Amino acid sequence: MLIIDNLHAEIDGKKILNGLSLTVNAGEVHAIMGPNGAGKSTLAYVLGGRPGYEVTEGSVMFAGQDLLAMEPHERAAVGLFLGFQYPVEIPGVSNVQFLREALNAQRIQRGEEPLTGGEFLKLAKEKAALLRMDMEMLKRQVNVGFSGGEKKRAEMVQMGILNPSLAILDETDSGLDIDALRVVGEGINAIMRAPDKAVVLITHYQRLLDYVKPDRVHILAKGRIVKSGGPELALELEREGYDEVMA
Amino acid sequence: MTLIARPTNREEDWRYADAAFLSTAPIDTFDDWRTVTVAPGDVLRETVQADDAAPSAVARCRVHVGAGGRYEYFATIVSGPYRRIELEVTLEEGAHFEFGGVTLGGDNKVQEFVTRVIHAQPGATSNQVVRAVQWGKSTGNFLGRIEVVRDAQKTDAAQNFRAILLEKGASANTKPELEIFADDVKCAHGAAIGALDQTAAFYMAARGLSPEKARALLVRAFIADAFAAIDDETQRETMLEDALAHLDEGAL
Numbered sequence: 391m392l393i394i395d396n397l398h399a400e401i402d403g404k405k406i407l408n409g410l411s412l413t414v415n416a417g418e419v420h421a422i423m424g425p426n427g428a429g430k431s432t433l434a435y436v437l438g439g440r441p442g443y444e445v446t447e448g449s450v451m452f453a454g455q456d457l458l459a460m461e462p463h464e465r466a467a468v469g470l471f472l473g474f475q476y477p478v479e480i481p482g483v484s485n486v487q488f489l490r491e492a493l494n495a496q497r498i499q500r501g502e503e504p505l506t507g508g509e510f511l512k513l514a515k516e517k518a519a520l521l522r523m524d525m526e527m528l529k530r531q532v533n534v535g536f537s538g539g540e541k542k543r544a545e546m547v548q549m550g551i552l553n554p555s556l557a558i559l560d561e562t563d564s565g566l567d568i569d570a571l572r573v574v575g576e577g578i579n580a581i582m583r584a585p586d587k588a589v590v591l592i593t594h595y596q597r598l599l600d601y602v603k604p605d606r607v608h609i610l611a612k613g614r615i616v617k618s619g620g621p622e623l624a625l626e627l628e629r630e631g632y633d634e635v636m637a
Numbered sequence: 638m639t640l641i642a643r644p645t646n647r648e649e650d651w652r653y654a655d656a657a658f659l660s661t662a663p664i665d666t667f668d669d670w671r672t673v674t675v676a677p678g679d680v681l682r683e684t685v686q687a688d689d690a691a692p693s694a695v696a697r698c699r700v701h702v703g704a705g706g707r708y709e710y711f712a713t714i715v716s717g718p719y720r721r722i723e724l725e726v727t728l729e730e731g732a733h734f735e736f737g738g739v740t741l742g743g744d745n746k747v748q749e750f751v752t753r754v755i756h757a758q759p760g761a762t763s764n765q766v767v768r769a770v771q772w773g774k775s776t777g778n779f780l781g782r783i784e785v786v787r788d789a790q791k792t793d794a795a796q797n798f799r800a801i802l803l804e805k806g807a808s809a810n811t812k813p814e815l816e817i818f819a820d821d822v823k824c825a826h827g828a829a830i831g832a833l834d835q836t837a838a839f840y841m842a843a844r845g846l847s848p849e850k851a852r853a854l855l856v857r858a859f860i861a862d863a864f865a866a867i868d869d870e871t872q873r874e875t876m877l878e879d880a881l882a883h884l885d886e887g888a889l
Binding site: 438439440441461462463465466467471472474477478479480481482483487488489491492493495496499548552 | 835836837839840841842843844845846847848850851854855857858859861862
């Protein structure tokens with residue numbers, strides 16, 4: 391589903407990714423762990439197409455298409471979802487308005503019929519319930535006045551509504567208390583655990599992986615994958631730390 | 638026969654006006670005054686929608702609001718090359734003036750609101766919100782002067798100006814002026830000029846919105862502040878949609 395080959399990327403001339411390769415198949419959950427500054431968020435932004443992140447070498451194929459040749463909104467329409475480490479506040483725009491516009495823009499680009507207001511609200515209600523989020527929250531402005539945990543839950547409601555085939559979740563577990571962590575973990579499973587979908591979880595900690603069991607765990611350091619393994623690698627990391635495991 | 642002097646950029650009230658226009662427009666253009674009187678206790682709302690068919694490039698209006706009266710004025714300026722709406726509002730005791738203005742334009746357009754609000758008696762209030770959205774080499778201005786006369790205690794006056802410049806080369810100017818001769822007075826003013834929030838734009842793109850759609854949503858939310866005080870939802874939406882329709886013309 392996702393094939394990253396020898397990816398090099400830089401920001402303002404500073405090299406961050408140095409030959410990163412990673413293949414994610416449909417039906418899999420991959421965890422990417424690594425010390426601060428390893429390039430984890432950069433990887434997420436490069437995949438999402440954030441302006442300022444320049445790819446200097448390598449390729450990314452997603453569902454058989456050249457991902458890097460697409461505009462950010464086109465990447466979303468072909469099924470990529472980027473869960474933000476710091477979800478952005480958009481004053482004056484309600485979640486409902488934002489998500490309906492976003493979903494219908496995606497649908498139109500895919501040649502599907504846009505949803506009516508009623509159809510959209512029904513879908514939104516269903517996905518909000520999955521994350522135990524009150525519909526009233528969705529009528530409020532996007533992320534404005536939301537706590538850190540609420541923002542992360544709102545991200546997962548967005549993911550549920552947009553229904554991507556690949557989710558890149560950048561530290562979705564940060565800022566969550568124990569109860570919210572479980573709700574978010576179960577939400578990810580309910581929305582993304584399917585034979586035709588895949589997830590890349592970027593995280594510092596094992597704790598989210600207790601709920602969302604990874605098939606593969608990778609350690610990212612200095613801009614490339616330095617070690618890969620099964621779920622046991624995350625446990626080993628938690629126990630021993632990066633220095634020990636990478637040595 | 639009217640005898641008025643042709644304004645120049647040297648005058649404070651005209652300092653950001655289009656110089657070419659000032660020197661070439663027929664002299665009568667600058668003397669297009671309208672008079673509005675709001676009787677004590679009455680409420681009057683006036684709206685000027687996107688004004689391509691504007692009768693005059695310079696529209697000036699003198700408003701007198703009687704005690705306890707309320708005057709509301711909401712306007713969108715989209716035309717050019719020069720377009721100015723000027724209001725001089727005198728408030729009697731306990732009267733209120735509510736103003737929401739939007740300038741929205743590209744090319745070399747110079748678009749401005751100029752207000753002079755005179756709190757002539759105690760207890761009057763005023764609230765002014767202006768939003769400017771400019772691209773190309775256009776300019777959006779808000780010159781707001783608030784005068785609080787001696788003994789006009791308990792005056793509460795607020796003005797707020799914000800501008801979004803969609804492209805390098807566009808500009809915005811604001812010049813709040815407060816002249817206060819009473820001591821028990823609240824006057825607040827704020828101003829900010831910036832570019833479109835690129836972080837929000839990327840966030841919206843990552844959810845599937847094209848740059849044009851994202852920009853329209855952000856601009857809509859931005860200018861909505863100017864019309865927030867319109868309590869009639871249909872009228873408020875009409876003002877917003879009408880203004881936004883002009884964003885599609887040339888912005889990027």
